Amino acid sequence: MNSGFAVPAVALVVVATVLVGAFGLRISRTTSDFYVASRTVGPRLNAAAISGEYLSAASFLGIAGLVLVQGPDMLWYPVGYTAGYLVLLLFVAAPLRRSGAYTLPDFAEARLASPAVRRLAGAFVVGVGWLYLLPQLQGAGLTLSVLTDAPDWLGGVIVACVVVATVAAGGMRSITFVQAFQYWLKLTALLVPALFLVLAWQSDGAPHRVFAEPAAFREQRAVTVGNALDLRLDRPLTVTVTGTVDGRAHRDENLSLPAGTHRIGGGTRLTFAAGDPVPHADRGSEGGMSTSLTASREERPLYATYGLILATFLGTMGLPHVVVRFYTSPHGVAARRTTVAVLGLVGLFYLLPPVYGALGRVYAPELTLSGSADAAVLLLPGRMIGGVGGDLLGALVAGGAFAAFLSTASGLTMAVAGVLTQDVLPTRGVRHFRLGTVLAMAVPLAASALVGGLPVADAVGLAFAVSASSFCPLLVLGIWWRRLTPPGAAAGMLVGGGSAFVAVTATMAGLPGTGRLHALLAWPALWSVPLGFLTMILVSLATPGRVPAGTSAILARFHLPEELWAETKA
Amino acid sequence: MSGFLAGLCVAVLPLLAAGFWLGRRTARPQSLGGLGTPVEHATFQTLHTASLAAPPLRAGLTEETAGRSARRLRSLLGTDALCLTDRSTVLVWDGVGAHHRAEILERLAAARETGRGDAFALSCDTPDCPARWAVLAPLTVDDRVHGALVACAPRESAVLVRAAGEVARWVSVQLELADLDQSRTRLIEAEIRALRAQISPHFVFNSLAVIASFVRTDPERARELLLEFADFTRYSFRRHGDFTTLADELHAIDHYLALVRARFGDRLSVTLQIAPEVLPVALPFLCLQPLVENAVKHGLEGRGASAGSKSRISITAQDAGAEALVVIEDDGVGMDPALLRRILSGEVGPSGGIGLSNVDERLRQVYGDDYGLVIETAVGAGMKITARLPKYQPGVHTAGRVTKE
Numbered sequence: 001m002n003s004g005f006a007v008p009a010v011a012l013v014v015v016a017t018v019l020v021g022a023f024g025l026r027i028s029r030t031t032s033d034f035y036v037a038s039r040t041v042g043p044r045l046n047a048a049a050i051s052g053e054y055l056s057a058a059s060f061l062g063i064a065g066l067v068l069v070q071g072p073d074m075l076w077y078p079v080g081y082t083a084g085y086l087v088l089l090l091f092v093a094a095p096l097r098r099s100g101a102y103t104l105p106d107f108a109e110a111r112l113a114s115p116a117v118r119r120l121a122g123a124f125v126v127g128v129g130w131l132y133l134l135p136q137l138q139g140a141g142l143t144l145s146v147l148t149d150a151p152d153w154l155g156g157v158i159v160a161c162v163v164v165a166t167v168a169a170g171g172m173r174s175i176t177f178v179q180a181f182q183y184w185l186k187l188t189a190l191l192v193p194a195l196f197l198v199l200a201w202q203s204d205g206a207p208h209r210v211f212a213e214p215a216a217f218r219e220q221r222a223v224t225v226g227n228a229l230d231l232r233l234d235r236p237l238t239v240t241v242t243g244t245v246d247g248r249a250h251r252d253e254n255l256s257l258p259a260g261t262h263r264i265g266g267g268t269r270l271t272f273a274a275g276d277p278v279p280h281a282d283r284g285s286e287g288g289m290s291t292s293l294t295a296s297r298e299e300r301p302l303y304a305t306y307g308l309i310l311a312t313f314l315g316t317m318g319l320p321h322v323v324v325r326f327y328t329s330p331h332g333v334a335a336r337r338t339t340v341a342v343l344g345l346v347g348l349f350y351l352l353p354p355v356y357g358a359l360g361r362v363y364a365p366e367l368t369l370s371g372s373a374d375a376a377v378l379l380l381p382g383r384m385i386g387g388v389g390g391d392l393l394g395a396l397v398a399g400g401a402f403a404a405f406l407s408t409a410s411g412l413t414m415a416v417a418g419v420l421t422q423d424v425l426p427t428r429g430v431r432h433f434r435l436g437t438v439l440a441m442a443v444p445l446a447a448s449a450l451v452g453g454l455p456v457a458d459a460v461g462l463a464f465a466v467s468a469s470s471f472c473p474l475l476v477l478g479i480w481w482r483r484l485t486p487p488g489a490a491a492g493m494l495v496g497g498g499s500a501f502v503a504v505t506a507t508m509a510g511l512p513g514t515g516r517l518h519a520l521l522a523w524p525a526l527w528s529v530p531l532g533f534l535t536m537i538l539v540s541l542a543t544p545g546r547v548p549a550g551t552s553a554i555l556a557r558f559h560l561p562e563e564l565w566a567e568t569k570a
Numbered sequence: 571m572s573g574f575l576a577g578l579c580v581a582v583l584p585l586l587a588a589g590f591w592l593g594r595r596t597a598r599p600q601s602l603g604g605l606g607t608p609v610e611h612a613t614f615q616t617l618h619t620a621s622l623a624a625p626p627l628r629a630g631l632t633e634e635t636a637g638r639s640a641r642r643l644r645s646l647l648g649t650d651a652l653c654l655t656d657r658s659t660v661l662v663w664d665g666v667g668a669h670h671r672a673e674i675l676e677r678l679a680a681a682r683e684t685g686r687g688d689a690f691a692l693s694c695d696t697p698d699c700p701a702r703w704a705v706l707a708p709l710t711v712d713d714r715v716h717g718a719l720v721a722c723a724p725r726e727s728a729v730l731v732r733a734a735g736e737v738a739r740w741v742s743v744q745l746e747l748a749d750l751d752q753s754r755t756r757l758i759e760a761e762i763r764a765l766r767a768q769i770s771p772h773f774v775f776n777s778l779a780v781i782a783s784f785v786r787t788d789p790e791r792a793r794e795l796l797l798e799f800a801d802f803t804r805y806s807f808r809r810h811g812d813f814t815t816l817a818d819e820l821h822a823i824d825h826y827l828a829l830v831r832a833r834f835g836d837r838l839s840v841t842l843q844i845a846p847e848v849l850p851v852a853l854p855f856l857c858l859q860p861l862v863e864n865a866v867k868h869g870l871e872g873r874g875a876s877a878g879s880k881s882r883i884s885i886t887a888q889d890a891g892a893e894a895l896v897v898i899e900d901d902g903v904g905m906d907p908a909l910l911r912r913i914l915s916g917e918v919g920p921s922g923g924i925g926l927s928n929v930d931e932r933l934r935q936v937y938g939d940d941y942g943l944v945i946e947t948a949v950g951a952g953m954k955i956t957a958r959l960p961k962y963q964p965g966v967h968t969a970g971r972v973t974k975e
Contacts, residue, residue: 041846102961329850330815422892433891
């Protein structure tokens with residue numbers, strides 16, 4: 001791909017983000033008119049900001065990649081990512097805003113009046129934030145290496161540096177404007193190329209039957225296999241090979257492979273002829289991680305789908321960077337309206353990645369073999385349109401992808417750094433916030449260097465699972481159940497969130513490679529969420545004496561409209 | 571393989587944390603094995619038991635606190651049964667012989683009258699009941715009997731009478747401290763209420779004078795100003811709630827500035843830069859308006875009315891993570907830092923109006939000592955006041971007036 005356009009596009013996005021962040025407020029709000037200067041953030045602007053912060057690398061790149069590899073089953077991802085806001089709207093949004101809490105630890109303290117539960121919630125915020133940052137950095141590395149052949153780690157380091165610099169310097173002053181800007185940027189960056197791609201597809205005769213059939217190569221195509229993999233062939237196939245197949249080295253030789261499974265060595269270059277069906281790749285046997293989750297999904301599709309649905313539906317409410325945005329709403333009703341608007345905006349955005357995935361199945365099927373399916377969104381414009389137009393559209397998509405990494409990563413870094421500064425590091429002050437920022441980013445950066453390629457959408461799914469099993473019980477029971485006690489909340493978060501965290505860590509480390517146990521660990525939400533709820537309820541019932549004193553008053557404040565408080569207090 | 575290692579590292583982290591926590595828990599000096607002679611050891615044990623019984627009682631004498639301290643008190647006295655009462659009921663009975671409650675309560679009524687202790691035999695039908703005799707020692711706070719400590723024993727014992735008396739006195743001291751705590755809390759609340767800003771009388775006079783001056787020449791303007799005045803006074807006289815939102819406070823400042831502008835005309839220019847994210851922040855009622863008033867006063871002071879030089883005031887509210895940062899700056903005469911320090915420490919009363927020290931004190935009381943005002947100034951160099959307001963603080967809620975857009 002031509003990097004002549006893409007690199008300036010990425011640079012432009014970075015610079016625009018920093019500039020809007022630093023000066024957006026100054027331009028729009030320096031005035032002597034109070035009614036202009038002190039206008040609260042409206043639901044629509046706030047919703048755009050929430051969506052901008054929420055739509056991460058997983059949404060921008062990952063979903064298209066999964067649809068490309070796995071087909072329409074993966075549409076559950078965008079559905080789940082969107083429906084999470086429905087649950088948030090129904091159960092959490094307005095009471096959370098009325099609680100006056102800024103962060104999740106604040107909520108824990110406001111509801112349960114217990115510093116210990118506050119600290120535990122803080123620890124989970126840090127854990128979820130780190131898990132969520134990891135795929136952002138990996139996605140940035142992937143994007144940059146696709147665009148410019150830079151080493152894998154460089155993109156992650158760039159995003160980390162930009163985010164740490166802007167956040168630590170206090171550059172994200174007008175954060176609502178930045179994030180709203182990022183949403184529209186991301187939407188444009190996917191929408192405009194998608195329109196052109198659909199047009200190109202139309203003029204190509206709109207081949208649509210390929211969605212159902214096994215994908216086939218439309219032209220002669222050379223594929224370089226990243227990690228070693230097993231190819232499963234349904235019928236004999238002739239390919240040109242440079243590298244190792246079935247343990248034998250070949251050099252530019254035509255090779256007839258009989259039906260069955262063949263072992264392809266890492267770095268092998270295969271050239272397929274037009275019309276050849278795309279073979280299936282199994283990666284599970286060698287412990288390569290990039291498809292370990294999908295492998296278990298193939299084994300137990302129903303269980304995996306339900307695990308995914310539960311994690312994404314219930315995990316959204318516990319994402320630290322989403323929760324803090326609700327504080328900006330002036331009151332509970334506005335928070336609800338904001339959530340409705342978010343549903344619309346996020347839903348609109350999620351129509352686009354599946355389009356890329358579907359077109360990718362037609363035009364870039366070899367990505368399933370090379371193990372970088374996440375790059376489909378970036379490669380399609382060049383592949384389908386080509387020329388300067390393709391390059392420009394590719395640059396637009398690349399810019400949008402970087403916007404996705406930057407906005408989500410900066411939101412997460414602020415949330416994690418805030419918790420680290422407030423609840424973990426010993427004393428307070430600006431310098432400690434900077435230290436917290438560096439720490440918040442350093443850990444996932446180091447981990448991304450160590451862990452390597454889990455598909456970004458899967459990695460984000462794991463963060464959702466931990467969030468769903470720790471914060472969802474805390475928020476839902478905290479808001480709707482008056483008998484919740486601090487020991488119950490702490491135990492529930494530890495058991496539910498802790499077990500999900502252990503499962504996620506084991507999965508990331510590549511522990512048990514296949515089998516039932518692997519499926520359980522790779523999709524923990526289905527058992528860890530009920531476990532968290534159950535523990536929280538049972539321990540709370542067992543410690544009835546520990547119900548905080550002001551519970552009734554607190555719950556009344558959560559649920560009554562704000563106008564009523566004034567009357568009751570007056 | 572590197573992935574596996576990384577996973578291992580991450581998995582080990584919670585273990586390390588748990589180990590650290592356990593270590594901290596167990597490292598506390600639980601047993602003091604080398605504590606010298608048996609007498610010293612016994613002394614330590616007694617003091618330790620007493621110190622464990624103290625914290626619950628510091629919260630006052632209720633069923634819950636009595637229950638939590640009764641067992642410790644009983645082991646301190648070494649009796650078979652111990653009971654704590656308030657003025658009319660048994661709060662807790664620790665040990666055997668709970669069927670003597672009624673009998674104890676009869677005696678309690680007498681002790682309440684006299685304020686003196688009592689030792690008496692218990693009549694009991696149960697053959698092997700070890701509670702045959704009881705000592706009742708009153709718990710007094712400020713010479714009023716608040717309750718009693720009753721210890722039961724199988725037989726008469728002069729030592730127990732003395733010991734029960736001493737323990738009762740010790741418990742009384744704890745209850746007195748609890749009383750003191752309560753009155754201290756009440757005092758702070760009263761202080762906050764008293765500190766709750768009132769608008770300065772000068773401002774009322776000046777505003778009315780300005781409005782009066784417009785009544786003939788520009789009645790429409792006078793009417794508008796009167797409405798501004800009404801809005802501002804309604805805000806500052808409102809009764810409910812000690813906290814407000816930044817948006818409401820800024821609106822009050824707007825009304826205030828409208829009246830000030832009517833008086834000083836073009837000589838005052840105000841710029842605002844307010845991050846919309848911080849408008850919902852809750853803060854103590856009327857704690858920014860005095861700062862603006864101060865800035866206006868300093869900004870206009872020392873400038874001749876005919877000099878034509880403008881005074882500039884800027885009000886900035888920024889979003890800074892979990893805090894809102896409010897900066898109020900003027901380019902007026904400034905102040906000698908030494909004098910300012912004395913004003914803030916309360917040695918010198920501020921000249922008229924509600925001073926900076928009041929705001930500073932209230933912010934510290936609500937948010938803690940880390941959140942006082944930061945003031946940068948020098949003579950002739952203007953003044954910059956920075957207030958940091960946490961977005962969330964337990965107990966800080968607005969009374970819930972929703973700002974209509």
